[in-house]
Amino acid sequence: MIFLDNASTTKCLESSAEIIKNELINDFFNPSAKYNQALTQTRKLETAREEILKVLGGLGSYSVAFTGSATEANNLVLSSSINKHKANLIGTGEHSSVIEKSKFYLNKGIKVVYVPLNDVGEIDKDKFKELMTSEVGFVSIMLVSNETGAINDVQWITKFAKSVNPKVLVHVDAVQGFCKIKINLKSLDVDYLTISSHKIEGPKGVGALVYKKQAKLEPEILGGGQENGKRSGTENVPSILGFVNSIKELSNDIDKNFESVKAFKLKLVEDLAKFSANVGLDFVVNGDPENSSPYILSIGFVGTKGEVLLHSLEREGILVGTGSACNSKHSGNRTLEAMGKTKAEVESNIRLSFSRDTVTEDPTEIAKTIVSLAQRHNNTTKR
Numbered sequence: 136m137i138f139l140d141n142a143s144t145t146k147c148l149e150s151s152a153e154i155i156k157n158e159l160i161n162d163f164f165n166p167s168a169k170y171n172q173a174l175t176q177t178r179k180l181e182t183a184r185e186e187i188l189k190v191l192g193g194l195g196s197y198s199v200a201f202t203g204s205a206t207e208a209n210n211l212v213l214s215s216s217i218n219k220h221k222a223n224l225i226g227t228g229e230h231s232s233v234i235e236k237s238k239f240y241l242n243k244g245i246k247v248v249y250v251p252l253n254d255v256g257e258i259d260k261d262k263f264k265e266l267m268t269s270e271v272g273f274v275s276i277m278l279v280s281n282e283t284g285a286i287n288d289v290q291w292i293t294k295f296a297k298s299v300n301p302k303v304l305v306h307v308d309a310v311q312g313f314c315k316i317k318i319n320l321k322s323l324d325v326d327y328l329t330i331s332s333h334k335i336e337g338p339k340g341v342g343a344l345v346y347k348k349q350a351k352l353e354p355e356i357l358g359g360g361q362e363n364g365k366r367s368g369t370e371n372v373p374s375i376l377g378f379v380n381s382i383k384e385l386s387n388d389i390d391k392n393f394e395s396v397k398a399f400k401l402k403l404v405e406d407l408a409k410f411s412a413n414v415g416l417d418f419v420v421n422g423d424p425e426n427s428s429p430y431i432l433s434i435g436f437v438g439t440k441g442e443v444l445l446h447s448l449e450r451e452g453i454l455v456g457t458g459s460a461c462n463s464k465h466s467g468n469r470t471l472e473a474m475g476k477t478k479a480e481v482e483s484n485i486r487l488s489f490s491r492d493t494v495t496e497d498p499t500e501i502a503k504t505i506v507s508l509a510q511r512h513n514n515t516t517k518r
């Protein structure tokens with residue numbers, strides 16, 4: 136099997152799985168209990184927070200609240216922030232957890248404005264400048280698009296937003312960028328940042344919201360007051376420790392992995408374009424393959440339905456996605472439509488997403504298989 140759907144989830148590192156197993160069986164104590172073993176668990180949690188902040192350059196001024204997913208972390212920050220201001224700005228291409236939560240408030244009469252994307256899927260800076268008025272108190276923009284890999288200039292966004300309204304709170308969903316591109320909280324200067332474990336070779340069921348210590352954060356889940364009162368519920372210590380183990384492993388080699396995955400992606404794009412041209416297929420890349428995350432590639436062959444191609448590739452042992460897995464129940468594709476893609480282009484979309492291990496595969500063989508199946512199922516070249 137060749138797994139090219141790493142933006143939806145990744146295989147858990149064996150060393151992280153070992154840590155989880157040991158914690159579940161041997162160090163299973165509830166950190167809120169009063170005996171010594173519980174205190175040890177609390178200390179492990181505090182060290183886990185420190186490790187995350189170290190990797191993000193946020194030690195001292197930021198805190199970490201662990202959640203059950205990035206979806207929950209996004210819901211937490213929006214429910215705490217969005218109904219407190221005259222207006223809010225949200226990226227059009229945000230993950231469904233941000234879009235659906237913001238729509239919930241929009242339907243209650245809260246002013247939410249969606250910032251358009253440019254033709255490569257990034258936040259349109261000119262439009263952002265127009266929309267960012269002194270009324271806007273909350274901004275939520277993703278670092279890396281889960282659909283196209285487009286990278287937003289978050290540092291510019293925060294700087295511009297704060298120059299217009301110094302009190303504005305900025306949230307960045309960094310799920311697809313964390314441990315894949317270097318992130319420095321001090322230079323991004325965002326108030327909130329979301330990360331997810333299972334996207335970076337950690338276990339499923341853990342996410343985190345990193346927040347500036349002085350930024351307001353009202354809990355959504357109430358109960359025993361865990362996570363400094365920001366998220367009640369017994370902490371998932373085993374998986375949190377597994378998550379941190381994966382972070383440590385991946386954050387060591389961010390730049391090296393970036394370069395090798397980029398070389399793989401560019402070779403794949405080159406071969407896909409070459410083989411498509413040879414057989415007269417209309418090959419489309421959604422976004423700018425050179426200036427985006429190397430881990431995500433959104434493509435299509437006009438006249439070949441993305442979903443048909445996906446299942447055809449599955450039969451050959453190659454697993455890919457059609458857009459975001461969290462979006463797969465909705466037809467269309469908000470991000471591609473916002474980029475100005477035609478209906479035929481959107482319908483042809485498949486998403487290939489890579490891990491640092493994907494580079495051991497042969498991009499030319501993969502491109503050959505994809506193009507040959509795209510041709511077989513194409514309804515423009517058959518006639």
Ligand code: PLP
Nearest residue numbers: 204205206230281310311331342
């Ligand atoms: N944000 C982005 C950009 C994502 O790609 C995803 C998952 O696809 C999420 C949030 C949600 O992550 P989780 O599965 O941890 O809820």
